[in-house]
Amino acid sequence: MSADPRLLVVDDEPDLRTLYEMTLLREGYTLDSAGTVEDALELLGSRRYDAVITDMRLPDGNGLDLLRWLEQHGRTERAVVITAYGSPENAVEALKAGAFDYLTKPVDLRQFRMVVASALGRVTRAEEMAVRPSGSAASAAANVAREQAKAAPPVSMPGTGAVKDAFRDGASDADGPASLRDPVMPPLTQTSPPPASAPTATEPSAAAVRKPAATRAKPPLTGSTSALERLVGDSVAMRQVRELIEKVARSMAPVLLNGESGTGKELVARAIHDVSARRPQPFVAVNCGAIPEQLLEAEFFGYRKGAFTGATEDREGFFQAAHGGTLFLDEIGDLPLAMQSKLLRALQERSVRPVGAVAEMPVNVRLLSATHKDLAAEVAAGRFRQDLYYRLNVIQIRVPPLRERMEDLVPISARVLSRIAGDAGVEPVPQLTPAALAALARYSFPGNVRELENLLHRALALSGGDGIDVADLGLPDSLLGGPEGVDIPFDVADAVEVVAMPPEVTGSAPLPTDLAVYLDDVERRILLRALEQHRNNRTAAGASLGLSLRQMRYRMARLEISLGGEEA
Numbered sequence: 142m143s144a145d146p147r148l149l150v151v152d153d154e155p156d157l158r159t160l161y162e163m164t165l166l167r168e169g170y171t172l173d174s175a176g177t178v179e180d181a182l183e184l185l186g187s188r189r190y191d192a193v194i195t196d197m198r199l200p201d202g203n204g205l206d207l208l209r210w211l212e213q214h215g216r217t218e219r220a221v222v223i224t225a226y227g228s229p230e231n232a233v234e235a236l237k238a239g240a241f242d243y244l245t246k247p248v249d250l251r252q253f254r255m256v257v258a259s260a261l262g263r264v265t266r267a268e269e270m271a272v273r274p275s276g277s278a279a280s281a282a283a284n285v286a287r288e289q290a291k292a293a294p295p296v297s298m299p300g301t302g303a304v305k306d307a308f309r310d311g312a313s314d315a316d317g318p319a320s321l322r323d324p325v326m327p328p329l330t331q332t333s334p335p336p337a338s339a340p341t342a343t344e345p346s347a348a349a350v351r352k353p354a355a356t357r358a359k360p361p362l363t364g365s366t367s368a369l370e371r372l373v374g375d376s377v378a379m380r381q382v383r384e385l386i387e388k389v390a391r392s393m394a395p396v397l398l399n400g401e402s403g404t405g406k407e408l409v410a411r412a413i414h415d416v417s418a419r420r421p422q423p424f425v426a427v428n429c430g431a432i433p434e435q436l437l438e439a440e441f442f443g444y445r446k447g448a449f450t451g452a453t454e455d456r457e458g459f460f461q462a463a464h465g466g467t468l469f470l471d472e473i474g475d476l477p478l479a480m481q482s483k484l485l486r487a488l489q490e491r492s493v494r495p496v497g498a499v500a501e502m503p504v505n506v507r508l509l510s511a512t513h514k515d516l517a518a519e520v521a522a523g524r525f526r527q528d529l530y531y532r533l534n535v536i537q538i539r540v541p542p543l544r545e546r547m548e549d550l551v552p553i554s555a556r557v558l559s560r561i562a563g564d565a566g567v568e569p570v571p572q573l574t575p576a577a578l579a580a581l582a583r584y585s586f587p588g589n590v591r592e593l594e595n596l597l598h599r600a601l602a603l604s605g606g607d608g609i610d611v612a613d614l615g616l617p618d619s620l621l622g623g624p625e626g627v628d629i630p631f632d633v634a635d636a637v638e639v640v641a642m643p644p645e646v647t648g649s650a651p652l653p654t655d656l657a658v659y660l661d662d663v664e665r666r667i668l669l670r671a672l673e674q675h676r677n678n679r680t681a682a683g684a685s686l687g688l689s690l691r692q693m694r695y696r697m698a699r700l701e702i703s704l705g706g707e708e709a
């Protein structure tokens with residue numbers, strides 16, 4: 142993007158066009174404007190823009206025509222569509238058609254500036270100051286705690302309450318004092334006193350739980366590997382999921398991730414964040430089902446000092462912590478109806494009101510949510526608000542259970558084994574025996590990838606030797622999906638080879654940057670192991686590797702392997 146972004150504004154109402162132009166000019170952008178689809182296309186044909194802001198309804202067509210044109214011509218302009226009030230279906234249509242974001246009439250100019258800035262990958266100074274005057278580590282703490290909880294020592298079955306509960310402590314670990322500034326918005330008419338259900342000092346307030354500074358200071362979870370790289374699997378289903386991730390990462394469209402527990406919904410959410418322009422900003426993961434109902438509002442929107450007994454300082458909520466980044470609401474189907482309404486309002490207004498505050502503050506958050514429930518059925522049963530469902534479900538990604546993509550079992554096992562063996566300092570990485578692989582292939586994995594991880598964790602601890610056999614897996618006989626000889630979706634012999642391969646070969650780790658050095662290293666380690674096994678007898682070690690003594694000598698000299706005085 143150029144240093145001085147150029148925008149195209151498309152609206153047929155001259156007054157509105159002028160208003161948008163004045164607002165954007167004041168932000169320092171360069172502008173062109175058009176009143177019809179035809180004029181806009183002519184301008185687009187003659188030059189490139191950084192963003193296009195278009196009204197939905199135009200005299201000779203609509204904003205979607207422009208979106209389609211941009212798509213067909215492979216153009217990179219981000220589009221913001223302005224839709225009429227009360228027509229959420231237009232907004233959804235625009236997002237599905239590839240709009241970066243949308244605004245609803247009458248357009249709030251503060252939101253307008255914020256959305257345009259966000260489309261340009263910028264954050265307006267006013268919103269940054271309003272939301273996070275002194276920065277925040279809350280998101281990092283939330284993420285760290287959640288990850289630690291999930292990576293906790295192996296449990297026999299996934300998705301236990303303990304995991305979720307462990308997360309709660311950290312998820313709410315807003316880094317206080319957040320010293321929230323006076324909001325930039327004028328007070329709303331419906332300012333209400335803090336809810337009667339607000340937490341008191343005697344309640345087990347999640348917000349009051351602190352983590353030691355050391356925990357907060359931990360590096361980002363993804364480290365150098367992005368979540369997309371961590372998402373292993375080459376099944377058709379996973380390839381489709383990956384394609385969707387790349388696609389949805391380009392806009393602000395809300396995404397609903399649907400799938401059983403442990404399938405990788407959070408990993409997919411992280412991947413969307415990592416691929417998007419929001420990557421440098423926080424990714425805040427929240428488990429909605431783990432927060433007591435009376436604390437939800439304070440946890441989500443923050444609170445002001447004195448808002449309730451025990452509120453000794455201002456604290457930011459998840460929305461403020463995720464400002465500029467991505468808020469991932471896991472188990473959204475567990476939110477009580479009252480909180481659903483508040484969440485809907487926050488999404489519509491793009492602003493939140495901390496408990497005890499008199500006015501709202503703008504928040505710029507991309508929302509991703511996940512559930513293992515059938516939300517449409519929840520709507521039909523009256524347990525989930527239809528309007529909220531509509532807003533969250535603009536794009537849906539189904540993450541299939543592992544048993545529906547058993548082709549992924551081999552590469553995922555290879556990756557997981559190499560990671561946990563590396564973490565535990567176990568070398569070489571123990572391999573699954575053919576029998577163990579065949580047994581895994583017959584298992585139905587009710588706990589999906591998380592269960593596979595836990596199984597391999599335990600197996601590695603139990604195996605002791607080089608190979609992991611069926612007994613080490615501890616698979617419950619009753620859960621084995623079928624008899625011996627059941628159709629296994631891969632050739633076990635090939636699979637054993639794949640699992641035995643280093644992750645760089647199976648595609649589950651980045652390629653080596655210097656192949657010669659990498660191969661020398663592998664060769665050196667193999668020769669050293671063989672020599673160790675044969676008490677430094679070069680002839681025997683060479684023979685075990687199919688090498689003559691001469692070849693062995695040559696290779697040892699080349700790789701500078703010396704046995705000291707005791708060469709045999």
Ligand SMILES: Nc1ncnc2c1ncn2[C@@H]1O[C@H](COP(=O)(O)OP(=O)(O)OP(=O)(O)O)[C@@H](O)[C@H]1O
Nearest residue numbers: 300371372373374402403404405406407408590591
């Ligand atoms: N395709 C995959 N490749 C490698 N690891 C994966 C994959 N899918 C999931 N995992 C790992 O499995 C574990 C569970 O994944 P994740 O927490 O994303 O699942 P989830 O669907 O969000 O679960 P829940 O619904 O219980 O919150 C994580 O450790 C994650 O890194």
